[in-house]
Amino acid sequence: xxxxxxxxxxxxxxxxxxxxxxxxxxxxxxxxxxxxxxxxxxxxxxxxxxxxxxxxxxxxxxxxxxxxxxxxxxxxxxxxxxxxxxxxxxxxxxxxxxxxxxxxxxxxxxxxxx
Amino acid sequence: xxxxxxxxxxxxxxxxxxxxxxxxxxxxxxxxxxxxxxxxxxxxxxxxxxxxxxxxxxxxxxxxxxxxxxxxxxxxxxxxxxxxxxxxxxxxxxxxxxxxxxxxxxxxxxxxxxx
Numbered sequence: 059x060x061x062x063x064x065x066x067x068x069x070x071x072x073x074x075x076x077x078x079x080x081x082x083x084x085x086x087x088x089x090x091x092x093x094x095x096x097x098x099x100x101x102x103x104x105x106x107x108x109x110x111x112x113x114x115x116x117x118x119x120x121x122x123x124x125x126x127x128x129x130x131x132x133x134x135x136x137x138x139x140x141x142x143x144x145x146x147x148x149x150x151x152x153x154x155x156x157x158x159x160x161x162x163x164x165x166x167x168x169x170x171x172x
Numbered sequence: 173x174x175x176x177x178x179x180x181x182x183x184x185x186x187x188x189x190x191x192x193x194x195x196x197x198x199x200x201x202x203x204x205x206x207x208x209x210x211x212x213x214x215x216x217x218x219x220x221x222x223x224x225x226x227x228x229x230x231x232x233x234x235x236x237x238x239x240x241x242x243x244x245x246x247x248x249x250x251x252x253x254x255x256x257x258x259x260x261x262x263x264x265x266x267x268x269x270x271x272x273x274x275x276x277x278x279x280x281x282x283x284x285x286x287x
Contacts, residue, residue, distance in 0.1 A: 092275075094278070100280060101176075101263060101278045101279050101280040101281050102215070102263065102265075102278040103278075104275055104276075104277070107275060148214075148215060150215075158203065158220065158267065158274065158276070159205070159217040159220055159228055159230075160205075160207070160215075160217060160276060161217065162214050162215040162216070163214065164213075164214045165214060165215075
């Protein structure tokens, strides 16, 4: 069965600083990987996804993520964080077959200092 | 932009009561899902639904749970006899393609509180 680990429960960065959120997955076949963001009281919004091809994927709001098969990682990055990026971030993996259930990591809560 | 909608946003119920959570997926989507998130925990898959039947379900989705697509637009999750531990945020999601990984679009959630 697939699993996702997000080692950092909380991260605090200063506005304007760079950000990297870690995600490690366990899955026996080619993973389909996603990053979602959840603002307080809101649903889950897709930031970006990786299915195949270029291992560096660009998403919305200036986010990018890099798939590294050798490290089983799909870390999320942003060069300069804005106060509005404060939210909870979830990494998820899908099996890619019919049904396509998502398995989520535990989430990383990002706080942004002014 | 099309979006998934859910009603109600917050439901409070007494233990043992039945609740129905409602979702309107994006109109041309084919796969529908329910997930839940207990406060402070990760988002967990409950069930996926395609072509008017369950295609996959988790261990959480026991006989107390059922799903239905009663008409062409709504997708519902019923909990027959709620327990305290059913208190959670319930998310509906939908996706457009069948048979492959595709982006799931999530609704804003229904917060269920069981007293």
